[in-house]
Amino acid sequence: MDYFIQQMINGLTLGSIYGLIAIGYTMVYGIIGMINFAHGDVFMLSSFIALILLVLISSALGALGIGIALVLVLVIGMALTSLWSFVIERVAYRPLRGSFRLAPLISAIGMSIFLSNFVQVVQGPNNRSVPPLLQGYLTVQLGDGSFTIAYKQMLIFLVTAVLLAGFWFVVQKTSLGRSMRACEQDRKMASLLGIDVDRTISLTFVIGAALAAVAGVMYLVQYNVVNFADGFVPGVKAFTAAVLGGIGSLPGAVLGGILIGLIETIWSAYFSIDYKDVAAFSILAITLIFMPSGLLGRPDVEKV
């Protein structure tokens, strides 16, 4: 039992990171119907930004405390990653809007390759690491067994939960969120109500990137290493999570992320670690056969 709970905790940690990235995929898909393949690499980039910031800030602050450093890394990292994503949208996607459907998709793949190669050139092809952050853990007694929750895992849950709540509030309750939902349903009608659709799309990319940046920082906190190729696998997993939850659905993205994280961890714990990705993707395939629009997705209704 304690072993199972331990795996659940590990899975939830991983799932939170996938969920944060998945939101970026699902939001962009919702609003412009495009899979932003560069999003995984934006996540990887944010992890590198966090790494550089962490080194800079901890050398500047000295022993002032990991807490302040992490807050600063989070805030500056979100801002810089958002800026990157904003520029990517401007340069690679906006000029192709109104072009044929595959054009921005190809452009996104190009962007993905560009970003990972750019980081490879600038930061080198090897793993880059930071000293382990937040090493302590909490041991919980349960009957005759026990399980542990690392402080960094708590931090990841906490930050993810707070940000998701904030994000949900923005989407549901603010004017910006309403305009995003309006653009998602009917871009033409939204612009006829005076909404600047291009700007709303830019802001969607910015918000998606900010959440990916949080995931990037958390990834670094959890694993302490990052590599230029690390955008791909988490990116694909997060994309899978978005599809599993129902692409276009925000709660679906989070649910999908957590499910993929749990499936992967539980499978590695009880069966074979080598086949964890096979398990995750098989579950996706099976879900999509029986629920083509994902767990929480709205079925496509033909407009007449």
Next chain:
Amino acid sequence: MSMQAEMPLLVVEHLTMRFGGLVAIDDLSFAAHRGEITALIGPNGAGKTTVFNCITGFYKPTVGRIALAHDATTTQTDLDRLTNSGDRWRKADGRGLYLLERMPDYEITAKAKVARTFQNIRLFTGMTVLENLIVAQHNALMRASGWTVLGLVGARRFKEAERAAVERATFWLDLIGLTLRADDPAGDLPYGDQRRLEIARAMCTGPRLLCLDEPAAGLNPKESLELNTLLRAIRDDHDTAILLIEHDMSVVMEISDHVVVLEHGAKISDGTPSHIKNDPAVIAAYLGVDEDEEEAAEAEIEGLQSGLDHGGAR
């Protein structure tokens, strides 16, 4: 003030729209005046919706000028000066003048204050009725909320703007009688209510010109009457002129102050409803169509005439 000196709200001049070799609108000129309901009628395929699409920025016209003057004291000289300046719009002393053919669609709503509805209903069905009306007031709210940042920290300016937005939305909900359904998804409303909600949503953008594409389509007689009342209230109480495309002649004849008739993209008649009904060119346009469309045209003529007979008496 003489009528000649006044520049109408909307002045369309020499509007031509070609799609490849097809001429959808051919050198069309007409005006829509403040405080009036102007109807655009004509047989199917006459180019009515294309005119709307040009006015609201869906299409960029091949040739022509579409000018919107908020203030009656705007002169032809002002218009010529703006046209020659190459600018899209000019606003001085609260006298806005806009060249719609130069403006992107969201600016036409936000700055020139033109709103429109479509033949098919395009509500945001996933949002509530109230949210549909508030999303139409997006620009004022975004400004007040300092791009969401101030709004998130609950600044007073934003609270006030939000209250004003809800008040305006509530006013329109009362007028269209949907107050009790404010929190239901818009997609759950019956058809007639959706039509009126769409008009209310357009009105929440604070338009000076409201373009309605077949607002009475699919309404039953009772709903149609409610619509007429709503449109008259908009014209009389809200400083909003209406331009409407309509096939239901009883609606056209009853509520419009001014009718423009199109055929094959060109204007064949322009005047008061009573002028239109006696214009031989209009009668001919509705009769002299292809054989297979003849029946439809005859039905429409009947509608036209019965509309004329009953329209005045109501």
